[in-house]
Amino acid sequence: MVDGTEISILVVAGGRGSRAGEGLPKQYRRLAGKTVLARTLEAMGASAPGARLKVVIHPDDRALYAQSVAELSDAARAAVSEPALGGATRQESVRNGLEAVARESAPQIVLIHDAARPFADPALIARAVAAARAHGAAVPGVPLNDTVKEIDAAGFVVATPDRARLRAVQTPQSFRFPLILAAHRAAAAAERDYTDDAMIAEAAGHAVHVFPGDLANFKLTTPEDFARAMDQIKAPSVAPGSGNLTDVRTANVLTDVRTGQGYDVHAFAEGDQVWLGGVSIPHSHSLAGHSDADVLMHAITDAVLGAIAEGDIGAHFPPSDPQWKGAASTIFLEHACKLVRARGGMIAHIDATVVCEAPKVGPHRDAIRASLAEIMGVDIGRVAVKATTSEKLGFTGRREGIAALAIATVRLPE
Structure with missing residues (x-):
């Protein structure tokens, strides 16, 4: 934790976040009961007490912004000044924010942070402030795990950079305030566009230092990122030196535990395969249905x-509706899971049973579990698939079709 009395933190929250899917801009979506922006402001304020926080917002988002600030504690809310309005680009939005900070105060250090990174912790903020004081301009970076290829316009590799010398850059990017304000003004005067604030500092002739980032400080961009964020909020961590399991992010955030059941049945028809859980299994018949007749996936979807x-x-x-004729049942299950995540929830567990005399499900069980886990965006350990017969009784016993039953456990914020 750092003394923030000479620090301003500029949180950029003017984007639309279209890659996160339909709905509100991602910074105003709820994550375990609070908006992403509220979580980000809380993290910044807790990491640098005394710092002044200013948010750059889209002109259309005043009401959404006010709702997010209302979720903060009184102390956190007191540190947040009036928002600045963003521009047509991120670069213009940041400059607007810097100009607003300059009119209100003259901080020594400014941190520029994405609203969609709610997991910056005190250690990262301390490194950012120390690096700005020592070097004037600094950014957090994490090593790359994959080999990177440079390609030409035709898609052919022209170079393979040494990944040991490469870093994926995060925020908060930290600067001495006069340095980055002057650099932004120069970039605007030259009508040059850059992808981040470090490039603007570089263009003004300043060396930019890269300090260690944090893999947990990822940016929420896609629906999958929101699912990962929920897992990260829920995951307990060991408090340094304590030896006790403590949820250092949020305690008991998904306390509304729901259970749903699903049941489906499809008759056999002519064909040579059946779909179960997104896996094609060779068989003497197929299943009849308006879609692909994946009886297992239909039961799980209804349970969710x-x-x-x-x-x-x-x-x-x-x-x-004819558009769903022959449709892959993956569409249905993905939609159901998306509805859960839109409410800030998560799929905690799926327990499903297939009832049939044939085909044999056992040899395909793990492939089915892996398929369902990928579709739902959960760990395979959260998916159980069982199979049984009906002892030759009823329509399944007469080999006329397949039935499936499922129970879904879902966790939601209160």
């Missing part, structure tokens, strides 16, 4: 929808 009281598959994908 039931857990959040959102009806059933037919309510979302009517069989009377």
